[in-house]
Amino acid sequence: MTNKAGSKPAYELLGLRASEYDDICSRLGREPSYVELAIFSLMWSEHCGYKHSRPLLKGLPVGGDCILQGPGENAGIIDIGDDFAIAMKIESHNHPSAIEPFQGAATGIGGIVRDIFAVGARPIACLDPLHFGSLAKARQRFLLEGVVAGVAAYGNCMGIPTIGGEIHFEDSYEDNCLVNVMCVGLVRHGGILKASASGEGNLIFLIGSATGRDGIGGASVLASAEFDETAEEKRPTVQVGDPFTEKKLLEACLEMRDRGLLVGLQDLGAGGLSSSASEMASKGGAGIDLDISRVPLREKGMEPFEIMISESQERMLACVEPHNEDSVNEVCARWDLDATVVGQATASGRLRIFNAGELIGDMPVAALVDEAPTYVVEPLRPSHEVDEPLGEDRYPQPADLNQTLLTLLASPNICSRRWVWQQYDHMVQTNNALWPGGEAAVLRIKGQKRGVAFTTDGNGRRCYLDPRRGARAVVAEAARNLACVGARPLAITNCLNFGNPEKGGIYHQFKEAVAGMREACQALGTPVTGGNVSFYNESFGKAIYPNPVIGMMGLVEDVSRIQTHAFKDEGDAVLLLGGARPAVDGSEYQLRIHGEVAGRIPDVDLELEKKVQSLVREAIIKGLAKSAHDVSDGGLACCLAESAIAGGIGAAIELDSSRRPDILLFGEAPGLIVITTAAASLEPLLELADGLPLKQIGRTGGGRLSINAGGAALVDVPLAQIKRAWEASLEAIVAGNDAPAGS
Amino acid sequence: MSTLPQTETRTVRFGVVIFPGSNCDADSHDAVGTFAAAAARYLWHKDTGLDGLDCVILPGGFSYGDYLRSGAIARFSPIMEAVTRFAADGGLVIGICNGFQILLESGLLPGAIHRNQALKFVCRLVSLRVENATTPFTNKYNQGQVIRVPIAHMEGNYFIDAPGLASLEQHKQIVVRYCDESGSATKEANPNGSLANIAGVCNREGNVFGLMPHPERVCDPVVGGADGRGVFASIINSITQART
Numbered sequence: 001m002t003n004k005a006g007s008k009p010a011y012e013l014l015g016l017r018a019s020e021y022d023d024i025c026s027r028l029g030r031e032p033s034y035v036e037l038a039i040f041s042l043m044w045s046e047h048c049g050y051k052h053s054r055p056l057l058k059g060l061p062v063g064g065d066c067i068l069q070g071p072g073e074n075a076g077i078i079d080i081g082d083d084f085a086i087a088m089k090i091e092s093h094n095h096p097s098a099i100e101p102f103q104g105a106a107t108g109i110g111g112i113v114r115d116i117f118a119v120g121a122r123p124i125a126c127l128d129p130l131h132f133g134s135l136a137k138a139r140q141r142f143l144l145e146g147v148v149a150g151v152a153a154y155g156n157c158m159g160i161p162t163i164g165g166e167i168h169f170e171d172s173y174e175d176n177c178l179v180n181v182m183c184v185g186l187v188r189h190g191g192i193l194k195a196s197a198s199g200e201g202n203l204i205f206l207i208g209s210a211t212g213r214d215g216i217g218g219a220s221v222l223a224s225a226e227f228d229e230t231a232e233e234k235r236p237t238v239q240v241g242d243p244f245t246e247k248k249l250l251e252a253c254l255e256m257r258d259r260g261l262l263v264g265l266q267d268l269g270a271g272g273l274s275s276s277a278s279e280m281a282s283k284g285g286a287g288i289d290l291d292i293s294r295v296p297l298r299e300k301g302m303e304p305f306e307i308m309i310s311e312s313q314e315r316m317l318a319c320v321e322p323h324n325e326d327s328v329n330e331v332c333a334r335w336d337l338d339a340t341v342v343g344q345a346t347a348s349g350r351l352r353i354f355n356a357g358e359l360i361g362d363m364p365v366a367a368l369v370d371e372a373p374t375y376v377v378e379p380l381r382p383s384h385e386v387d388e389p390l391g392e393d394r395y396p397q398p399a400d401l402n403q404t405l406l407t408l409l410a411s412p413n414i415c416s417r418r419w420v421w422q423q424y425d426h427m428v429q430t431n432n433a434l435w436p437g438g439e440a441a442v443l444r445i446k447g448q449k450r451g452v453a454f455t456t457d458g459n460g461r462r463c464y465l466d467p468r469r470g471a472r473a474v475v476a477e478a479a480r481n482l483a484c485v486g487a488r489p490l491a492i493t494n495c496l497n498f499g500n501p502e503k504g505g506i507y508h509q510f511k512e513a514v515a516g517m518r519e520a521c522q523a524l525g526t527p528v529t530g531g532n533v534s535f536y537n538e539s540f541g542k543a544i545y546p547n548p549v550i551g552m553m554g555l556v557e558d559v560s561r562i563q564t565h566a567f568k569d570e571g572d573a574v575l576l577l578g579g580a581r582p583a584v585d586g587s588e589y590q591l592r593i594h595g596e597v598a599g600r601i602p603d604v605d606l607e608l609e610k611k612v613q614s615l616v617r618e619a620i621i622k623g624l625a626k627s628a629h630d631v632s633d634g635g636l637a638c639c640l641a642e643s644a645i646a647g648g649i650g651a652a653i654e655l656d657s658s659r660r661p662d663i664l665l666f667g668e669a670p671g672l673i674v675i676t677t678a679a680a681s682l683e684p685l686l687e688l689a690d691g692l693p694l695k696q697i698g699r700t701g702g703g704r705l706s707i708n709a710g711g712a713a714l715v716d717v718p719l720a721q722i723k724r725a726w727e728a729s730l731e732a733i734v735a736g737n738d739a740p741a742g743s
Numbered sequence: 744m745s746t747l748p749q750t751e752t753r754t755v756r757f758g759v760v761i762f763p764g765s766n767c768d769a770d771s772h773d774a775v776g777t778f779a780a781a782a783a784r785y786l787w788h789k790d791t792g793l794d795g796l797d798c799v800i801l802p803g804g805f806s807y808g809d810y811l812r813s814g815a816i817a818r819f820s821p822i823m824e825a826v827t828r829f830a831a832d833g834g835l836v837i838g839i840c841n842g843f844q845i846l847l848e849s850g851l852l853p854g855a856i857h858r859n860q861a862l863k864f865v866c867r868l869v870s871l872r873v874e875n876a877t878t879p880f881t882n883k884y885n886q887g888q889v890i891r892v893p894i895a896h897m898e899g900n901y902f903i904d905a906p907g908l909a910s911l912e913q914h915k916q917i918v919v920r921y922c923d924e925s926g927s928a929t930k931e932a933n934p935n936g937s938l939a940n941i942a943g944v945c946n947r948e949g950n951v952f953g954l955m956p957h958p959e960r961v962c963d964p965v966v967g968g969a970d971g972r973g974v975f976a977s978i979i980n981s982i983t984q985a986r987t
Contacts, residue, residue, distance in 0.1 A: 152864050430963070
């Protein structure tokens with residue numbers, strides 16, 4: 001094997017181990033050519049080959065009555081009845097966004113949107129969970145602004161509403177921001193496309209943008225190693241997005257689908273042509289011959305390996321029967337898109353690369369796609385994970401609980417996200433049944449009574465303290481969010497963000513989190529339809545909080561019977577549902593007020609959770625619940641404040657005094673929901689609860705939020721004051737001013 | 744806003760232009776479809792035939808990606824020649840958001856658009872005051888009525904020179920202005936810095952209307968409101984009136 005760059009062997013420069021290189025040689029029966037080695041290095045990268053995750057992911061539940069397509073295709077597909085189905089997928093674009101936030105985020109959207117229309121679905125929404133370091137630092141504000149602008153630029157131009165997501169700020173993401181992107185699409189059952197190439201002699205079309213040197217080894221290289229001081233030099237590996245071309249590509253592909261012109265369709269993402277062609281051949285049980293001399297190029301003098309691994313954006317690969325060649329050309333010409341026959345399907349089971357007729361690569365498809373080596377690492381439980389929760393008296397009690405509430409409401413993790421979602425077109429396509437900022441997004445299906453609901457959830461801090469409990473809690477919270485709008489959860493997609501899995505501590509976190517996710521998905525009946533693993537979110541040896549992010553979809557039977565978290569009327573009963581016992585461990589209160597992340601988070605009772613969620617859903621559908629809000633970051637006090645702010649109505653609350661006031665107000669535990677109901681509905685609601693923990697804790701009304709316990713006033717603040725603290729915070733921080741907490 | 748009786752056939756014919764990069768074409772098409780008296784068909788940007796149409800809609804979106812000034816390329820589309828003739832013959836033309844920008848670029852409406860004052864894309868519900876309820880696009884509203892309609896744009900900051908503004912005022916060509924919920928056109932209620940809180944203008948003849956807000960997005964209470972129905976109801980009303 002010739003050595004292109006001096007002392008190190010070529011395989012090592014491409015990120016392969018010596019044992020992997022030997023493995024490749026034995027599969028080929030010879031040493032690989034450089035173009036072959038480059039292709040193997042991509043396909044066997046962590047990003048494409050799932051080398052550290054595959055063995056563990058096998059344990060996740062994937063089947064279900066409504067699952068039309070599980071993991072393995074470009075997106076999962078869920079049946080929602082009457083011939084309609086939802087395609088969904090979440091992915092990470094963490095590493096590119098950390099280097100170039102605008103283009104990193106924009107091309108993240110572009111990639112996930114292509115995954116959705118590759119399965120034949122029309123993208124109907126995006127949701128974007130984002131995690132950054134503390135906004136006190138200018139670089140983090142730069143990253144936030146860039147990422148939000150990038151999401152907006154791409155999604156808005158495509159005409160796909162961004163309807164949800166979440167944003168968290170923790171120091172642990174300072175050098176490795178998380179930019180996860182989720183897209184969902186709508187498809188009729190008959191319109192579903194597979195990413196397969198089959199039928200000997202069928203044509204392989206490359207459609208869309210020309211291929212350039214941009215993003216050579218971008219996603220796969222960036223996502224398969226830790227960052228160090230050379231990160232800045234990797235900027236050229238970040239691709240540049242062109243949403244206009246992608247919009248044309250979307251319309252042309254769906255038109256070709258409608259006209260039955262496509263045998264299979266696959267997007268070009270990480271790994272470029274190498275990955276797309278070999279995966280199409282693999283799924284079709286076929287082979288593909290490619291002639292790279294036919295690939296339209298952006299610049300002269302590109303090497304064969306560069307053409308094969310380029311990650312230029314806005315390209316699709318289609319398998320087409322020869323008699324449809326003219327029709328494909330006609331549709332693409334009408335949309336002013338390049339469409340070029342670059343190869344054909346074969347029965348060889350091999351990916352063969354030609355350059356103007358000369359064979360320059362010949363590899364078994366199975367070796368590329370299915371046979372990347374897997375690694376199991378000895379897990380090592382980190383010392384910060386403890387068995388016992390913290391004692392209740394670990395921290396001093398704040399003297400002024402009103403001020404504590406205002407500080408928490410102004411926390412970047414709790415305050416209004418309006419500054420973000422106003423930059424996203426969240427209404428285009430006119431299906432939005434709820435405005436952003438609530439528990440979950442709900443879209444109607446035009447012409448149908450039903451709708452679909454979506455949410456994303458992640459909580460790295462909890463997973464850091466206990467990855468198994470944390471993952472169980474995250475899945476349960478996503479389902480609870482859907483229940484709180486009146487939806488029935490059907491399935492999840494996941495984006496697993498972790499550090500370097502070669503280290504025992506990280507491998508432990510990953511293994512435990514996957515186990516927790518499995519338990520919760522099984523208990524709640526929400527199988528996994530696919531997703532993405534993002535490892536090596538680590539810089540200078542310091543990893544992010546382990547963060548399995550869940551995207552969940554649910555079904556709404558009647559879109560006119562949904563609910564928001566806003567208080568609706570004066571004089572409604574306020575009730576607390578659920579039996580969880582709040583704790584300070586891992587809470588926003590612990591971090592923000594006491595400056596610590598420690599202890600052991602409470603576990604979620606999944607059996608009770610399931611019952612609590614169906615109760616809240618039933619209550620909404622029957623019209624008994626006039627608002628529902630999950631108790632989450634900032635505890636019960638912040639939950640009540642948010643509902644009061646959203647409704648413009650205060651509340652008077654009376655709690656029992658068995659706990660320390662600060663934990664009563666701001667402690668967190670998964671499984672609690674605040675609901676309101678009209679006085680006349682109180683009895684029927686309690687009857688419906690049928691013994692589940694549900695009790696009245698107060699009444700809505702007035703212009704203040706007051707919370708008493710055992711006769712003592714804990715909190716008593718005017719609504720206008722909490723509204724100001726919650727609303728103005730993010731805008732002020734981004735503008736470089738201090739948060740007006742409590743001012 | 745009431746619709747015409749269901750017994751009416753769909754006699755008022757709308758055409759919705761699809762430029763490459765349009766993304767509110769389907770929304771406009773679907774909004775028209777909720778009116779019993781109206782039907783919509785799509786028009787391809789390379790087409791030139793507008794036969795049999797009563798009203799042409801230039802929808803929102805990012806025509807040609809809007810990598811250049813918004814609407815600056817779309818104005819050269821073959822269909823824009825046909826639209827210009829159609830307007831000269833008195834046909835009704837409405838441009839929404841990017842469609843408004845295209846009408847400005849093509850000279851069918853006076854003025855120009857700057858980038859939003861805050862330099863950010865903004866998507867939210869705003870209040871609009873109907874300044875002229877006598878146009879073919881607003882006759883089902885009351886003069887001075889305040890309606891809630893969403894905006895979604897990066898470049899909606901309308902501008903015209905002083906004589907141009909005076910002329911707009913004089914000929915009642917300012918059709919809608921941004922206002923607060925009580926109807927005052929205050930600086931705070933202006934979401935993009937547009938001159939004199941202008942949200943939409945018509946030509947002097949009154950048959951070409953452009954606006955930044957999206958009435959097609961609020962034609963169904965299920966998705967957040969129905970205040971936009973008046974625009975389509977007005978068009979249908981004026982077409983049917985003209986026929987009788």
